[in-house]
Amino acid sequence: MSIRIINATLPSGKRADFTIDRGVFTDASSADRTIDASGLQALPGLVDLHAHLREPGFEQSETVLSGSRAAAMGGFTAVFAMANTMPVQDTAGVVEQVQSLGDTHGFATVRPIGAVTEGLGGTKLSEIGAMANSRARVRVFSDDGKCVHNALLMRRALEYVKTFDGVVAQHAQEPTLTVDAQMNEGAVSSELGLAGWPAVAEESIIARDVLLAEHVGARLHICHLSTAGSVDVIRWAKARGIAVTAEVTPHHLLLTDELVRGYDARFKVNPPLRRDEDVRALRAALADGTIDIVATDHAPHPPEAKECSWAEAAFGMVGLESALNVVQEAVVDTGHLTWADVARVFSQTPAHIGRLNGYDAPFTPGSAANLVLIDPSARSTFSTESLRGKSTNSPYLGRSLPGRVMNTIHNGYETVRDGDVVDSDEVAHSARLAAGESHHA
């Protein structure tokens, strides 16, 4: 089915009408259906380079289906799924399984991330080449949740991924500096008497790894940057010509460690929420290009892992459904980023880092029809009703946030219509048709 979208505002700010047919943008001026996008901002489909979809192994928290449905609700058309599943995504078999679940359900393109070390154990490299050469064609490798701490293993991983233009995504956390850490180390942690996670535990690993990446000549990506000092290290590395990229999460752009005072475990996350100075430095770094992308670090956990004492609670927060709202609040409405910048940091550049095709030239004839229409003038109270994944550990419940995703279109078919996700059977059916069309094209 072809769709004509009229009166949309493109990322550039220009008003435009366009048509999508058989999975791509076309020049056609008529279609089976028309969406009037008056007042709506069109963006290329969002690409999340960092999400935890929990399948296989932790299906009570999330599955590929529920996580990709949450992604569609948030305006995403592609999601990179972190490797800390059970079994771990450290073999060709597991990554192929995750990828094909995504293809079957059809809510988003799911690209598995491969583990750097076997079982995330930190002692032996995983079958990186086998995952890279598998049907999943893995290009991003990460032990996220854990830091690749051994410098020799990190060096070897960088050497390995270099051979096929892959990238190692590091969870930068010096483990010896963060034993039992519960929150950011600073004034608030001293007052509360909680063990601190110092900024230097992140910054020292980033400093080491940019030097290793320079030595090897390989691509390095730093997950969830959270401190002003990390921004300084990345800025230095980029000025030196090192092939490093960095991401920041929506929550690190908006929330601070002051929120820990209430001991509400929805605010417990790794890396921890930092100081206001850090938030300001992260916003400025995203605006000036030192930080390349936004990624959600969507980390679903079951109620029992969050409805307990602060010390016992798991680290992590869900973020797919709220990501664009929080980005609008933290960096668009504050004047740090334009919508064209958002298209770059939340679609084009993450796709490029992950070597995902089809996101280079959105809205141009022939390119893949992955897009989202949002109403930036909407404002509503975020609640469990706003969520489409399985878990409810969102830090934004009860908070008023701007913006609303009205339509998400993945490979030319709708996954979100009139502000809500489309029925799973319809999406799976559309995905089958779309796959057939692209095979015959």
Ligand SMILES: NC(=O)N[C@@H](CC(=O)O)C(=O)O
């Ligand atoms: N971010 C988190 O606090 N938790 C993540 C792991 C991670 O991203 O490091 C998780 O898997 O739950």
Ligand SMILES: [Zn+2]
């Ligand atoms: Zn992490």
Ligand SMILES: [Zn+2]
């Ligand atoms: Zn993560």
